[in-house]
Amino acid sequence: MNVLITGSCGFIGFHLGKRLLKEGHSIIGIDNMSNYYDTRIKNIRLKILKKYKRFKFVKLDLSKKNLKLSNTIKKIDYIVNLAAQAGVKYSLKDPLAYYQNNIVAFAYILELAKDLKVKKLIYASSSSVYGDVKNKFFVEHKIGNPLSNYSLTKRMNELMADFYSKIFSVTCVGLRFFNVYGPYGRPDMALWIFLKNALLNREVKLHNYGKMERSFTYIDDIINSICLIMEIKDKKNHKKNVIFNIGNSNTIKLFSLVKIIEKKINKKIRYKKISIQFGEIKKTHASNEKFNKIYNFKPKVKVTDGVNKFIDWYLDYKKKYKWL
Ligand SMILES: NC(=O)c1ccc[n+]([C@@H]2O[C@H](COP(=O)([O-])OP(=O)(O)OC[C@H]3O[C@@H](n4cnc5c(N)ncnc54)[C@H](O)[C@@H]3O)[C@@H](O)[C@H]2O)c1
Incomplete structure (x- = not known):
């Protein structure tokens, strides 16, 4: 099959591209290599x-009207939209980057999906759309108010997809990812920052006094889920715009993450417990029942195993790339 992956040089886009290429599929990757x-x-x-x-x-840059993509790209089975301005904290500093890269760019992608009549447009949403919801488990049909520009733009993506599915019959699948981690991961995310600082003997900052709790989800579980959506024919009652959580149903506190790292690198980590930052959710807890019901798949990788794999990769790469 032919798949267009936006954000192909990002963390998730890279892993998805590699997996599909290994399987013999053809990939067009788009990325603006944002800094x-x-x-x-x-x-x-x-x-x-x-x-x-x-x-x-x-x-x-997908947010710029500099190319009518449908003229250059003719035959695409699936579009997987992973391009975005990510990050909750940064969305307070530079809100426009979020509206441009997550809303304007997504509008072009929806138009492209419509013009090319793709089988499905699979797009990244985020657990952050749950905002201030009070539920113990995050279930897809119950969300709260957005707490950041990032979560607001991700929610808007879901509504835009809903509109295009209803009005233009574009079949859309929105995926609310929960804290994805693994090899070739993101240097702006907690696990990478904690490990880097620990190796440099720097202090690690633990937001919400270390009690921040997350459904950390290993990259392979994310990629397997996306591939299943492309491989398996949908059940008859699958709606035109469906949204799934893709997240580990076991959560972990940031403090415990520090303990796993300490054990693996055999080193005590200096840490400072600080208050919660504006826009952050104290606890995310994915329910993956909805996805499991249709695709018979739940994220499987235990956090300890996944974190150990990430650290093995990091230490190995650090020998070659000193800047890591
Ligand atoms: N990693 C996570 O934990 C996580 C959690 C929830 C949601 N998500 C979402 O999943 C998607 C992929 O996340 P990721 O972790 O791989 O992020 P990433 O930042 O590594 O990848 C996104 C890529 O998109 C590119 N990009 C940004 N704006 C663009 C534009 N206008 N035109 C073309 N390319 C552009 C960036 O250069 C980057 O390489 C994003 O939409 C993100 O919001 C990720």
Whole structure:
């Protein structure tokens, strides 16, 4: 099959591209190589993808009307939209980056999906859309108010997809990812920052006094879920715009994450417990029943195993790339 992946040099886009290319599919990857975090890791990812003959890369800012994509890209079975300005904290600093890269760019993607009549548009939403909901488990039909520009733009993506599915019959699948981690991960995310600081003997900051709790989800579980959506024919009653949580149903407190890292690298970590930051959710707890019911799949990788794999990768890469 032919798949267009936006954000192909990002963390999730890279892993999805690699998996599909290994399986013999053809991929068009689009990324603007934004410098929100260190682009050296994006270039490493891109270099790996370029080894595959069936990979075509287009460096492009999707939020700019500089190319009528449907004229250049003719036959696409699926679009997986992973391009976005990510990060909750940064969305307070530069809100416009979120409206431009997450809303305007997504509008172009919806138009493209409509023009190309793709089988499905699969797009990344986020657990952050749950905002201030009071539920113990996050279930798809019950969300709260957004707490950041990031979560607001992700919620808007869901509504935009809903509209396009109803009015233009674009079949859309929105995925609310919960704290994804793993090799080739993101330098702006907690696990990477904690490990890097620990190795440099720097203090680690634990928001909400270390009690912040997350459904940490290993990258392989995310990729398996996306692939299942493309492989398996939908049940008859699958709606035109459906939204799923993709998250580990076991949560972990940030303090426990520090303990797992300490054990693995055999080193005491200096940490400081600080208050919660504006826009952050104290606890995310994914219910994955809805996805499991249709696709018979739940994230499986235990946090200890996943974190250990990430650390093995990081330490190995650090030998080659000193800046890590
Ligand atoms: N990683 C997580 O824990 C997580 C959790 C919830 C949701 N998500 C969502 O999943 C998606 C993928 O996340 P990720 O962790 O791989 O993030 P990432 O930042 O590593 O990847 C996103 C990629 O999109 C590219 N991009 C941004 N704006 C663009 C534009 N206008 N045109 C073209 N490319 C653009 C960036 O350069 C980047 O390489 C994002 O939509 C993110 O919001 C991620």
